[in-house]
Amino acid sequence: MTSAAEAGLLRVEGLGRAYDDHYALVDLDAEFPPGSVTALLGPNGAGKSTLIGILSTRQSATEGRVYFDGRRVADSASMRQRIGFVGHRTMVYSELTARENLQFFARMFGLVSPDDAIDALLDRVGLMRDKDRPVNGFSRGMSQRLTLARALLPKPSILLLDEPLTGLDQAGVRLALTLFREARDAGAVLIMASHDLVATSKLADRALILSSGRKRFEGATGEDLAAVYAECIGEAA
Amino acid sequence: MSGAAPGYVAILSAVLVKDLRAELRSKETLATMGLFGLVMTFILAFGFTADPATNRRVIPGALWIALLFAGTLGVGRTFAREAKDDAFSALILSPAPRSAVLLAKMIVNFCLSLSVMVLVTPLLAIMLRVDLLPSLGPIMLMLALGAGGFAVVGTPLAVMAVNARFAEVLLPMVVFPMVSPVLIGGVKGTSVILGTTFGDDGVGGWIQLMLAFDVAFGVGGLFLFERMVTE
Amino acid sequence: MKLFPVMAVVGAAAVAAAHYLTFIVAPMERTMGAAQRIFYFHVPSAWLCYLGFILGFVGSIVYLYNRKAKADAFALAAVEVGLCFGLIVLLTGPLWARAAWGVWWKWEPRLTSMALLFLIFAAYWVLRSFGGRGEGVRRFAAVLAVFGAPNILFVHVAVKKWRGDHPDMVVSNGLTSDMRLALYPSLLALLIVFFLLLHLRYRAHRDALTVQAIRRRLARLRGI
Numbered sequence: 008m009t010s011a012a013e014a015g016l017l018r019v020e021g022l023g024r025a026y027d028d029h030y031a032l033v034d035l036d037a038e039f040p041p042g043s044v045t046a047l048l049g050p051n052g053a054g055k056s057t058l059i060g061i062l063s064t065r066q067s068a069t070e071g072r073v074y075f076d077g078r079r080v081a082d083s084a085s086m087r088q089r090i091g092f093v094g095h096r097t098m099v100y101s102e103l104t105a106r107e108n109l110q111f112f113a114r115m116f117g118l119v120s121p122d123d124a125i126d127a128l129l130d131r132v133g134l135m136r137d138k139d140r141p142v143n144g145f146s147r148g149m150s151q152r153l154t155l156a157r158a159l160l161p162k163p164s165i166l167l168l169d170e171p172l173t174g175l176d177q178a179g180v181r182l183a184l185t186l187f188r189e190a191r192d193a194g195a196v197l198i199m200a201s202h203d204l205v206a207t208s209k210l211a212d213r214a215l216i217l218s219s220g221r222k223r224f225e226g227a228t229g230e231d232l233a234a235v236y237a238e239c240i241g242e243a244a
Numbered sequence: 245m246s247g248a249a250p251g252y253v254a255i256l257s258a259v260l261v262k263d264l265r266a267e268l269r270s271k272e273t274l275a276t277m278g279l280f281g282l283v284m285t286f287i288l289a290f291g292f293t294a295d296p297a298t299n300r301r302v303i304p305g306a307l308w309i310a311l312l313f314a315g316t317l318g319v320g321r322t323f324a325r326e327a328k329d330d331a332f333s334a335l336i337l338s339p340a341p342r343s344a345v346l347l348a349k350m351i352v353n354f355c356l357s358l359s360v361m362v363l364v365t366p367l368l369a370i371m372l373r374v375d376l377l378p379s380l381g382p383i384m385l386m387l388a389l390g391a392g393g394f395a396v397v398g399t400p401l402a403v404m405a406v407n408a409r410f411a412e413v414l415l416p417m418v419v420f421p422m423v424s425p426v427l428i429g430g431v432k433g434t435s436v437i438l439g440t441t442f443g444d445d446g447v448g449g450w451i452q453l454m455l456a457f458d459v460a461f462g463v464g465g466l467f468l469f470e471r472m473v474t475e
Numbered sequence: 476m477k478l479f480p481v482m483a484v485v486g487a488a489a490v491a492a493a494h495y496l497t498f499i500v501a502p503m504e505r506t507m508g509a510a511q512r513i514f515y516f517h518v519p520s521a522w523l524c525y526l527g528f529i530l531g532f533v534g535s536i537v538y539l540y541n542r543k544a545k546a547d548a549f550a551l552a553a554v555e556v557g558l559c560f561g562l563i564v565l566l567t568g569p570l571w572a573r574a575a576w577g578v579w580w581k582w583e584p585r586l587t588s589m590a591l592l593f594l595i596f597a598a599y600w601v602l603r604s605f606g607g608r609g610e611g612v613r614r615f616a617a618v619l620a621v622f623g624a625p626n627i628l629f630v631h632v633a634v635k636k637w638r639g640d641h642p643d644m645v646v647s648n649g650l651t652s653d654m655r656l657a658l659y660p661s662l663l664a665l666l667i668v669f670f671l672l673l674h675l676r677y678r679a680h681r682d683a684l685t686v687q688a689i690r691r692r693l694a695r696l697r698g699i
Contacts, residue, residue: 025544029688048270063337066475069542083470088339096336100325102266104514113256115338117250141269150329385518404618409612414602418619421594422626425633432637449636457629461622471539472618474609 013077013079015041015060017196018164023070024057024220031057032222035071035197037214041164044187046211047200048236054220055200059169062198063092075165088116091163091172097150098157101143105134107133111161116161121122126158133180147174155183159190166190168199172206184210208232216240255340259348266325273321273356280317281360282289282367284310289371299372302433306368308427311387315358315394316416318353319402327406336473343466346400350462354388354395361387374438382437382447386430389454393426394419396462398474429454478492479674484689486671489664493657500659508633510574513567514654520563521589523669525627527557528596530673532624535617544684547613551603552676554596561593584635591630595623 017039026033032054034173039045047055049108061064062073064083073080081088092098099108106125113121129138131180132152142150151174158166166187172180176199191197198215201207214232259394267273288306293299326332329449365383369376376383398419405411405467433450435441497515504511534550537543568586569579599619606612 008405024541029691060475064474065333065337084339084341087337090337092334092337094330094333096330096333098330099331100331102260102269103262107262111262112334112338113259114254115250115335115340117339147266157622167437194379251569381688400618401615401622404611404615407609407615408602408606410606414598414606417601418595418598421591421598422622425629426635428637434668453629453636455631460625460629464622464625468539468618469620472614 013074014195015076015164017193017198018074019058019062020074021071022058022061022073022147023067024061025053025069029047030220032061032068032217035217035220035221035222036224037215039165039198040182041194041196042191043213044197044199044211045213045215046192046207046232047198047215047217048204048207048232048240049217049223050240052219053217055217056169057216059167059198059200059222062165063087063090063167088161089164090156091161091166093154093158093167094168094169095173097142097147097154099142099150099153102141104139104141105129105145105156106138108153109156113160118161121160124160127154130162133158138155148179151175152182154177155186159186160188162193163190164195166195166197168197168201170201171199173205174202180206204233204236240242245328249447250340251425252344254295254342256348256351257343258315259335259345260351262349262355263325263352264427272456273318274359276321277314277317277356277360277465280364281310281364284313285364285367285371288368293372295425300374300437300438301440303372303376304366304431304438304440305375307365307383307387308390310364310368310438311357311361311390311394311430312420312423312427314364315357315391315398316351317420317421318356318360319395320352320399320412320415322349322352322356322400332403342473343469346403346466346469349403350395350399350465353399354391357394358388360389361391376438379437383434384438386433386451386454390426390430391457393423393454393461395457396465400469404472408469424456426454429457476517479671480647482667482671486664486667487503489660491666493661493664495668496660498656501654507513507574510570515661516665517571518658519665520560520567521581521585522662523587523665524557524560524564524593526669527555527560527673528592528620528624528627530558530596531595531596531599531620537619538613538617542654544616545681547681549677549686550617551680554599554620554671555676558593558596558600559590559672560669561588561596565593584638586633587634587638588630589697591634592623592627595626596620599623605694 008133011241015077019035021035022032022035023030029097035058047058049055057066061068064087075086075089102109103111106129109129110121110127118124126135129135133153134149134152134156137145137149142153145153155171168187172183175183184206187197187199199207201212208231210230212227214220214224214226214228214235228235274470288310292302292306294302321393326335335345344451364378365387401418402415405415408414432441433447433454436447436450477583493515501512501515503509516620530630531552534553538546538550564586572581572583573579581627602616602619619649638648639690
């Protein structure tokens with residue numbers, strides 16, 4: 008049963024993750040509405056990566072539940088169908104060309120005749136000229152552009168971004184932010200963890216601030232993300 | 245363009261084609277394994293050469309040691325490609341059935357170690373002057389079952405090993421005793437084929453045992469893989 | 476908690492009683508002499524070694540599904556205790572072989588299987604001790620135990636077939652009632668010891684985690 012209020016909404020309830028000697032995440036309730044970008048902030052070890060890991064289905068929660076579209080996420084495979092993930096590492100095969108990488112991941116997502124979409128996306132991220140070169144000749148920034156294309160290719164409803172701007176130059180950052188805005192405007196849920204507060208504040212309209220695995224702040228933010236963060240965590244952190 | 249849940253066979257073949265293409269382009273695994281096979285053949289020949297009758301008795305052991313080492317090299321290598329830029333994460337974060345991914349990797353490892361044996365077996369036969377030709381078919385069948393056993397156990401463990409320190413030392417230490425039933429079956433079965441040992445029920449019982457091992461651990465691994473890769 | 480001291484006393488008494496039965500009550504075996512008395516420790520230890528590995532398997536399966544540190548600590552404790560009893564088997568086995576057949580090692584199927592399984596779970600232990608402390612290593616070890624325990628069957632069949640020409644050991648069916656009188660109490664005594672050790676190791680692993688957690692919290696308090 009999908010009520011109107013829940014459509015496209017990603018919600019976590021009582022989410023917790025215990026490691027052997029500590030909790031990385033404690034009893035977290037949070038909502039991530041569609042068409043919004045939530046900045047996920049906090050000092051190192053706050054639980055940001057754990058939260059993104061659980062939402063991506065890479066990690067399992069020891070407590071609590073995740074709901075998407077009003078339904079409890081139980082079948083991970085159907086959840087994964089709708090998730091795009093950008094992490095610290097490029098997550099592409101260096102022996103394959105840019106195009107072959109995208110073709111491979113298109114097949115992993117069961118996309119039907121993806122070739123036009125692949126070309127369009129390669130053009131978008133500025134890799135059209137290099138599309139038939141193996142990735143091991145790419146710079147870090149080019150690989151990062153490719154990984155953006157990889158994540159966006161299946162048109163995900165949830166975009167999980169863990170330091171997505173790593174290795175990008177100024178033009179690359181601008182491009183990434185534009186692509187993320189377009190995904191947001193298409194109604195996707197975006198969650199972005201980054202230490203780059205300046206770039207994040209250009210994009211995010213909400214923030215979820217964690218420290219020591221607990222929620223310190225959740226809600227809309229104005230222009231001044233840095234001020235909200237400083238208030239919650241303190242300047243030193 | 246819409247995403248439908250990708251089919252099992254489609255994923256299987258996509259991962260196989262991807263690995264094959266990457267391999268043909270870099271050739272590093274095949275080159276290193278081929279050379280390794282050659283080196284090993286010489287070492288084993290130096291170690292075991294004796295009179296013809298003795299050679300016939302020791303060649304099964306030499307073959308199976310070669311398979312064990314070739315397999316170890318293979319499982320480590322094929323996963324290194326996935327781990328390099330963490331493409332493996334992207335792979336298992338896709339909706340593709342994870343067990344299909346594992347099965348594809350098992351098949352790749354199986355093919356790699358078997359292809360090394362296709363090189364090593366005739367060379368060893370020539371160097372040790374044992375005429376394997378009349379029983380080549382059954383021997384390759386045994387080796388294939390052995391390579392299968394190694395692949396089904398070694399592949400998931402190699403995936404897990406990236407988490408540990410000293411992974412390259414740990415992996416053989418962990419996998420060798422685990423595949424000991426296959427090793428025992430292979431050596432003994434091969435001697436039965438060569439007529440240097442006589443079992444109660446010939447080579448059939450050994451084939452059954454190895455087949456059962458391959459199926460049991462293959463199915464078990466595929467079944468558990470989802471839980472294995474979830475952090 | 477109160478149960479532990481009671482069981483420790485009962486265990487000690489049971490071990491003493493088992494010794495008495497083994498060395499005084501059980502009859503002298505005709506061909507092997509005193510060395511046959513190894514049997515009363517050797518055989519129960521082998522059973523308990525398997526028990527340890529099987530409990531390690533159970534703990535590991537549970538850990539893979541719920542990721543609770545408790546399950547992992549239990550699996551580790553069970554494997555450790557299993558290895559302990561395995562060591563007894565592998566040390567007394569050659570003594571038996573020396574007395575019975577005049578050689579230190581005979582490729583006797585059961586002892587060989589035990590040795591191979593010991594190697595598998597020794598790898599588990601080495602991995603846990605030196606492979607690092609992360610969650611990934613625990614998962615790796617759990618997979619190892621889950622693959623290792625069912626392998627008991629395959630190893631057994633393979634080794635038995637391999638040494639197909641060798642007759643079963645006489646002792647398994649040639650037990651006199653006096654021998655049984657010593658065997659089962661000895662098993663019971665070692666069973667109590669097994670669970671005492673299991674409990675102690677489990678508690679030690681749990682306590683280690685608690686200490687780590689407190690350290691971590693202290694470090695954080697000091698840092699801020």
